[in-house]
Amino acid sequence: MIRLDGVGQVFDGREGQVTALEKIDLHVRGGEFVTLIGRSGCGKSTLLRLIAGLLPPTSGAVQVAGKPVTGPRRDVSFMFQRPALLPWRSVLSNVLLPVEIDKGDRNKAEYKERAHQLLELVGLQGFERRLPHELSGGMQQRVSLCRSLIRDPQVMLMDEPFSALDALTRTELSEELQRIKMELSTTIVFVTHSIEEAVVLADRVVVLTPRPGRMREVVDIDIPRPRSLGQNAHLTEVAAISGRLHALLSEKEPVDEVRPR
Amino acid sequence: MSRRTMPKRTWLTDSPVAAVLLPIVGLAVAIGLWWGATIAFSIEPYLLPSPWDVVVKFFDQPAYLLQETGTSMLETVEGFGLAIVIGVPIALVIVRSVVLERLVYPLLLMVNSIPKVAIAPLLVIWMGFGQWPKVVMVLLMCFFPIVISTAQGMKSTPTELVELMRSLNASRAQEFFKLRLRYAMPQIFTGFKVAISLAVIGSVISEFVGATKGLGYVIQQSGASADTTLAFAAITLLSVMSIVLFYALVLLEHWLLPWAQEKR
Known part of the structure; x- marks a missing residue:
């Protein structure tokens, strides 16, 4: 449904050029729920805007439903951190x-x-x-x-939509979103900086590292749905994966070409 | 919370009856003090007439005074309307183009910095004794606050709303009419409310020079004949007119922009 090949994004900052994203290769299948997680400044919101067609990539190609993205599409919706009503x-x-x-x-x-x-x-x-x-x-x-x-969008792009809400409302909404997702077969890309949210919602979690934003790892989440942060029949699985994501996010990124086996 | 930041809530702060009653009490006290002073110090009416003298003066010639009020009101409203018709589009253009803003803005500032009284005689020379110099004076007074507040309002659109419109593939025109202009309306109205009070001042100034009608003319004539009481009657009518126009705008705002009340 969504295909990113070698996508990179460079901004002109006040002190020269800033590489926001580098070498992003990602393929999101139809109906899949993918969360992008990373520290602030890792380019996750930028990545979402590239898919939305709000921003043209500096390099690489972005495709939605088999067609290159040239601007906002009517079958792709975008949800912001604030309600924007x-x-x-x-x-x-x-x-x-x-x-x-x-x-x-x-x-x-x-x-x-x-x-x-x-x-x-x-x-x-x-x-x-x-x-x-x-x-x-x-x-x-x-x-x-x-x-x-x-x-009835084919693709929903969500930029930290629940991050400004209190914890309880947040839990409620993430349950509602899963329910809606199970009813409709929308493909969702969801940006968050909350590990729990990423694990509870996603089929796959993409971990991004900052400056320049790169894909650190893609983690599959096989915990049965519906999942919840509150009452959870799969607390141990959630905890295990959360722990792994936490380690990935806090770890220093290995220097290029010297990646550990 | 300290006690000072949380004023006590009583009937006087919360009741809608009190909201109407309190301003009336304030006004009554002020008039009472004025009246008391004229009696206590036995001030001559040509220096300071008592409130009662002023009321009597008005009912001596109500038709004449109301007709002059109508004249001033008409000039004020015409000039104000013209300022909106010219000022709002100029602001919209300035906001669209940085070049135009740099070109026009200093000029606007310069024109605004001129004391308007100074050009009143010139307007008479250029436009004669009719209604036009008055309308133009009002226009000059109102123009600037309307331009400034409109321009600021147009610049205040939150980025997430602009991004929302972009993500929906909205056209430029849709973004302008469905978002930016609507969002600017409360600020535009703030400009209108500042401008309407200045408009009344503008009409009075212009009626001091080369006029044969209007409340400004009445005040000027009463000065020549030392009829202070008549001047006070005219001034009272002016302030009533100013308040009526201001609240007409407030009502219009409540009616047109019910969503804006909660934001302040």
């Missing part, structure tokens, strides 16, 4: 924004029905006409989630 729009009309923006779309009435369904799915039925400032942070992010689901 338009404050003057009601909950319903915020969810419908992508449909409204897309001029080519003719069946706008159908989407209204879908929006109600989605809001019900995240427990926001009855809030359709409220304004964003009347909702809690968790509710706002749920609205944002509905907005990114409204056009």
Whole structure:
């Protein structure tokens, strides 16, 4: 579904050029849930923006559904760290924004029905006409989630969407996301800096190292779903993998060409 | 939390009745002090008339005074409207182009730094005694705050919202109308509210010079004939007009931008 071949990204910083990403080769299968984890500044958000078509790569090729990415695609949705709701729009009309923006779309009435369904799915039925400032942070992010689901995207890109929420809401939302993921067959790339979140959500975790951002390792997670941070039947597995990821993230990166066996 | 940062909540701070009542009490006390002073120090009416004298003066010739109020009001509203029609588009252009901003902004600053009273006689020379020099004076007074607040509002769009529009493949026009302009509205209204008070001042200044109508003219004439009470009546009408215009804008804002109330 998503293919990155030899992708690199260089920014012009104040003190010369900064290499944000280097030699990224990643293949995400259709319906897969991949989390990108790394310290801040490792280029994980940049990587997400490359896939979204918000940023052209300096080198290498990015493909989504077999086609090179040249700009934002209508079947790829992006979810931000903050809810990014338009404050003057009601909950319903915020969810419908992508449909409204897309001029080519003719069946706008159908989407209204879908929006109600989605809001019900995240427990926001009855809030359709409220304004964003009347909702809690968790509710706002749920609205944002509905907005990114409204056009039934093939790919969802999520940039630390739960990191600004309190721990309980965060757990709730990560469970909801898994539930939604199991119902729809969307491919998800999810950026996070929380090890637990990465393990609980992902089929595969991609560990990135900073400056320049490189793929350190890809870890498969075979723990049965649904997983949870709270009550978890697989606590030991989660703990084991979390420990391994922790080690990978804190380890100094081996110098090039002298990688240990 | 220290006690100083958390004021006590009582009926006086929370009740909507008190919210209306308290300003009236404040006004009544101020008028009472004024009245008391004129009696206690037996001040001559040509120096300082009592509030009652002013009310009587108004009811001597209410039709005339209201007609002059209407004249001033019309000039104020016309000049203010013109300032919006010219100022908002200029601000939008400035925000779009750094080159234009550098080109135009110092000029705007210069024009704004001129004391407006100084050009009132010039406007009469250029435009005669009619309504135009008054409208233009009001325009000059209002123009700057409207441009500044609009430009600032247009620059305040949060980056994540801009990125959202980009990720949805929104066109430039969609980004402008559905996001940037809407987001700037509360700040634009702040500019309007600053400008409307200046607009009233502008109309009075222009009526001091080469005018035959308006409250400014009434004040100027009453000065010539030492009719202080008439001047006070006109001043009172001016301030009432100013307050009415200001609250008309506040109401309009509440009605148009209900979402903006909670953000402040």
